[in-house]
Amino acid sequence: MKKTIGLIIFLSSLLSSCGGAVIGPTAASGAITSTTEAQTVKTGFDALLARITPANLQSPGNIATVPGVTTSAISPKAASAFDACTTITPTTAVDADGDGVAASKKYEYNCIGVAEPGHPAENRLGTITISDDDTVPASQGGAYSFAYDVQFSSSHYQSTWEGEFSLTRDQGKLTYGSRFKAFFSESDYAGTWESNYTYELNPTDPASPWDAGTAAMSGFYRLQASGTVSNQHVDYDYTWEMSSGNLEYEQTGTSGCVNYYKNGYIQFKDAGNNLIRYEFTCSAVSYSLNGTAIP
Numbered sequence: 001m002k003k004t005i006g007l008i009i010f011l012s013s014l015l016s017s018c019g020g021a022v023i024g025p026t027a028a029s030g031a032i033t034s035t036t037e038a039q040t041v042k043t044g045f046d047a048l049l050a051r052i053t054p055a056n057l058q059s060p061g062n063i064a065t066v067p068g069v070t071t072s073a074i075s076p077k078a079a080s081a082f083d084a085c086t087t088i089t090p091t092t093a094v095d096a097d098g099d100g101v102a103a104s105k106k107y108e109y110n111c112i113g114v115a116e117p118g119h120p121a122e123n124r125l126g127t128i129t130i131s132d133d134d135t136v137p138a139s140q141g142g143a144y145s146f147a148y149d150v151q152f153s154s155s156h157y158q159s160t161w162e163g164e165f166s167l168t169r170d171q172g173k174l175t176y177g178s179r180f181k182a183f184f185s186e187s188d189y190a191g192t193w194e195s196n197y198t199y200e201l202n203p204t205d206p207a208s209p210w211d212a213g214t215a216a217m218s219g220f221y222r223l224q225a226s227g228t229v230s231n232q233h234v235d236y237d238y239t240w241e242m243s244s245g246n247l248e249y250e251q252t253g254t255s256g257c258v259n260y261y262k263n264g265y266i267q268f269k270d271a272g273n274n275l276i277r278y279e280f281t282c283s284a285v286s287y288s289l290n291g292t293a294i295p
């Protein structure tokens with residue numbers, strides 16, 4: 001079961017993403033009934049929030065998570081057993097702003113029964129498309145987007161990823177948007193992760209947007225699972241409304257409160273008005289469920 005847990009965390013962490021079409025929940029649904037359930041879903045929130053930090057968004061390479069996929073303009077293809085069944089367009093990357101991120105890159109998979117060394121044979125079909133706004137380097141808040149329409153399967157599991165995430169820039173303000181849906185199933189477990197949210201950064205210094213500023217998060221995040229995890233039966237389907245208040249970030253500076261949010265909160269509310277809240281004070285974070293502290 002350790003492998004399943006790892007995949008769950010891996011896939012849920014992907015949902016740090018997406019901005020586009022029709023995928024993604026638009027309302028809260030479901031309601032937890034216990035602190036145990038709150039702690040289960042909080043694991044998914046932890047993975048999400050760890051991923052969409054200003055430090056991670058700075059580099060699109062922190063977002064692309066499919067083995068063998070890279071945003072790099074310098075090494076356009078990571079060696080993989082899937083190379084022979086993968087078409088990358090264009091074959092020679094363009095990088096006008098010199099930030100190392102290819103201006104565009106499309107991976108098309110037509111892979112049946114391919115095995116990396118030490119791994120079972122896998123099927124991989126579909127496309128992943130990456131693009132970089134080559135007018136502003138990533139270090140200064142350049143924009144980028146990822147689009148997924150890809151299916152993975154083997155004799156023991158199947159998974160689909162659909163949707164987009166993007167970072168856009170309007171004057172100094174940066175907006176990260178995520179509309180994404182991932183599904184995973186194996187013999188005794190199935191889960192869905194779905195996102196539809198925006199995450200805005202208003203930098204103190206637009207020339208160094210990742211260093212410090214204010215942030216705001218809003219939207220929806222769905223966690224669904226049924227089956228067996230760590231010998232425990234699970235069966236839930238919740239969509240949480242995400243919001244934040246007074247959020248300030250500082251990655252570099254002299255306040256002594258660097259490396260995380262130094263002020264404010266992020267919270268998740270289900271359709272029963274149960275509230276899981278992350279409260280940030282200097283470099284520390286505390287958690288509560290309906291106003292009562294939880295680990």
Ligand SMILES: [Ca+2]
Binds near residue numbers: 098099100
């Ligand atoms: Ca570039």
